Amino acid sequence: xxxxxxIGFLPLVDGCLPILAREHGFAEDEGVSLNLVKxxxxxxxxxxxxxxxxxxxxxxxxxxxxxxxxxxxxxxPLAVPFVLxxxxxxITLRSxxxxxxxxxxxxxxxxxxxxxxxxxxxERVAAGNxxxxxxxxxxxxxNYMLRYWLAACGxxxxxxxxxxxxxxxxxxxxxxxxxxxxxxxxxxxxxxxxERGVGQIVLATAQVWRRGVEKVLALREPVLNEKRGAVxxxxxxxxxxxxxxxxxxxxxxNAAILARAEYLDGDPVLIRRxxxxxxxxxxxxxxxxxxxxxxxxxxxxxxxxxxQAEWLYTQMVRWDGLTFDSADAEKAARVFRPDVYRSAxxxxxxxxxxxxxxxxxxxxxxxxxxxxQGTMTLESNAFFDGRVFDPSHLAEYIAQLx
Amino acid sequence: MRIAIVDESAARxxxxxxxxxxxxxxxxxxxxxxRGLVARIGEIAPDIVLMDLGNPSRDVLExxxxxxxxxxxPIAMFVDQSDDDAIAASIDAGVSAYVVxxxxxxxxxxxxxxxxxxxxxxxxLQSDLDEARGRLAEREAIDKAKRILMDSRGLxxxxxxxxxxxxxxxxxxxxxxxxxxxxxxxxxxxxx
Numbered sequence: 209x210x211x212x213x214x215i216g217f218l219p220l221v222d223g224c225l226p227i228l229a230r231e232h233g234f235a236e237d238e239g240v241s242l243n244l245v246k247x248x249x250x251x252x253x254x255x256x257x258x259x260x261x262x263x264x265x266x267x268x269x270x271x272x273x274x275x276x277x278x279x280x281x282x283x284x285p286l287a288v289p290f291v292l293x294x295x296x297x298x299i300t301l302r303s304x305x306x307x308x309x310x311x312x313x314x315x316x317x318x319x320x321x322x323x324x325x326x327x328x329x330x331e332r333v334a335a336g337n338x339x340x341x342x343x344x345x346x347x348x349x350x351n352y353m354l355r356y357w358l359a360a361c362g363x364x365x366x367x368x369x370x371x372x373x374x375x376x377x378x379x380x381x382x383x384x385x386x387x388x389x390x391x392x393x394x395x396x397x398x399x400x401x402x403e404r405g406v407g408q409i410v411l412a413t414a415q416v417w418r419r420g421v422e423k424v425l426a427l428r429e430p431v432l433n434e435k436r437g438a439v440x441x442x443x444x445x446x447x448x449x450x451x452x453x454x455x456x457x458x459x460x461x462n463a464a465i466l467a468r469a470e471y472l473d474g475d476p477v478l479i480r481r482x483x484x485x486x487x488x489x490x491x492x493x494x495x496x497x498x499x500x501x502x503x504x505x506x507x508x509x510x511x512x513x514x515x516q517a518e519w520l521y522t523q524m525v526r527w528d529g530l531t532f533d534s535a536d537a538e539k540a541a542r543v544f545r546p547d548v549y550r551s552a553x554x555x556x557x558x559x560x561x562x563x564x565x566x567x568x569x570x571x572x573x574x575x576x577x578x579x580x581q582g583t584m585t586l587e588s589n590a591f592f593d594g595r596v597f598d599p600s601h602l603a604e605y606i607a608q609l610x
Numbered sequence: 611m612r613i614a615i616v617d618e619s620a621a622r623x624x625x626x627x628x629x630x631x632x633x634x635x636x637x638x639x640x641x642x643x644x645r646g647l648v649a650r651i652g653e654i655a656p657d658i659v660l661m662d663l664g665n666p667s668r669d670v671l672e673x674x675x676x677x678x679x680x681x682x683x684p685i686a687m688f689v690d691q692s693d694d695d696a697i698a699a700s701i702d703a704g705v706s707a708y709v710v711x712x713x714x715x716x717x718x719x720x721x722x723x724x725x726x727x728x729x730x731x732x733x734x735l736q737s738d739l740d741e742a743r744g745r746l747a748e749r750e751a752i753d754k755a756k757r758i759l760m761d762s763r764g765l766x767x768x769x770x771x772x773x774x775x776x777x778x779x780x781x782x783x784x785x786x787x788x789x790x791x792x793x794x795x796x797x798x799x800x801x802x
Contacts, residue, residue, distance in 0.1 A: 247663070247664070248664060248665075248666040249665065249666050249667070249668040249669045250669050251668035251669050251672050251706070252663045252664070252668060252706075255663065255701050255706065256701070259697065259698050259701040259702075260698075261701065261702075279676075280672065280676055344669070345669050345673075346669075346672075346673045346676060372670075372673070373669050373670045373672075373673040374670070375666040375667065375669060375670065377666060378644070378666070385645075
């Protein structure tokens with residue numbers, strides 16, 4: 209009998225790997241049966257995980273760390289043995305602002321777009337009506353990417369602009385109603401806003417950090433220990449789903465599956481675009497290709513680099529106004545579990561990096577890295593401002609960011 | 611105690627409100643509108659907020675609580691870990707509860723209990739209703755299939771029904787499934 213795992217998810221394109229592992233029978237092949245539970249808020253996905261309605265969850269990466277550190281709810285240690293994907297989000301501005309700051313017909317340069325946006329920000333602050341941005345959750349990569357970009361362009365979040373939470377399905381409404389001037393959200397929600405003519409995409413988050421950690425598979429630590437075998441089988445099934453997901457031959461079929469009512473309940477055309485790294489920036493415009501807009505498989509994309517967890521902790525300190533605490537930093541680092549990923553995939557054809565941590569943002573070009581298994585070449589993982597994150601100097605990094 | 615019930619289903623909100631009205635010393639506010647939710651909660655200044663788990667605005671409200679924690683009325687997500695059973699019961703029932711920090715557990719417990727019971731009662735009502743609707747749809751399909759058989763094969767109504775019942779027994783299916791098959795086949799053959 210296949211062991212059953214229940215996985216909570218939100219209807220987003222990057223919830224794809226557990227869904228496809230189930231639909232294509234990859235999980236069954238590994239002897240694990242998946243039961244998927246759809247919700248409409250991260251709060252509910254988290255509650256179901258914490259109170260045992262689900263074994264694992266599709267989760268915004270910072271929330272796994274926040275929960276472990278007891279931010280918002282009583283602390284419960286979570287474990288992340290698998291990253292569901294990198295990036296895949298975009299920044300969409302109300303059309304009038306987008307036209308002022310954007311480059312017509314293509315994605316702009318983040319620093320240049322930011323410089324022009326800073327002028328708009330100053331005008332709006334002077335008029336007593338600061339710009340407002342919507343992000344999907346306080347503890348989301350969207351929030352941290354948006355804030356990183358704004359701050360590096362001299363726009364201070366919470367002082368010069370307001371950032372508030374808007375659930376993804378309401379992002380287009382909020383733009384239209386003027387409740388927010390911009391959103392940072394995953395697909396298909398930017399495209400929905402564009403199709404409705406209420407906003408234009410100006411940047412992809414992959415431009416802010418070329419290899420930014422996005423959603424993860426999170427479990428309660430005791431559940432991981434208890435169901436370790438089934439979780440490792442799930443990891444193998446999801447790796448296979450990742451390989452299937454990035455193959456152009458499967459884009460059409462996978463978009464159709466994800467679009468179904470029980471999953472995203474959305475438009476397969478928009479979903480296919482996201483899978484294919486294609487973006488319609490403005491209604492009536494040409495589709496733009498932005499390679500690695502979503503990043504679900506290559507370069508061991510699903511490997512839970514400890515340095516990524518540590519970067520997220522530095523952003524939590526920065527934006528929650530916390531004092532750096534080395535014990536908390538250690539707890540945050542331990543959330544990401546490369547050991548589980550390795551033991552799941554050892555002996556398979558998947559490449560396994562030799563290290564568990566890396567200097568983020570240090571690669572400008574293709575670089576071969578040492579591996580435990582297979583060969584691996586990493587491409588640029590740069591932050592747009594050229595800053596480098598060295599996980600052995602966390603406190604200094606936070607101090608530099610100011 | 612000031613209690614805000616946030617629910618986009620006005621019917622469920624009123625079922626819960628009615629339940630809580632029996633408790634002493636409770637002032638109840640129902641919020642069904644998504645727009646302006648945070649401002650409305652600010653005005654109400656509740657001691658407790660009850661919100662269904664299927665409400666997409668939960669993340670919005672939690673952010674508001676997190677940010678306003680530094681302000682006059684800090685609100686905790688749920689109560690604290692000592693009330694784990696109560697919280698688990700509420701999650702099972704599909705309701706989340708946010709409580710102003712420092713409110714004593716013995717004041718909160720009866721209230722959460724009532725909310726949980728009412729949520730469960732509403733869910734039962736809903737499933738009864740769904741079942742009744744399902745039965746109605748089945749009856750309609752059976753009637754329609756009967757008419758198809760009567761028209762196409764010149765059968766009487768009892769005879770048409772008897773044929774469907776026999777097919778169902780032979781194939782080990784429900785009559786409604788046979789009716790669906792007849793309707794589908796009829797459509798495929800160009801019928802209306």
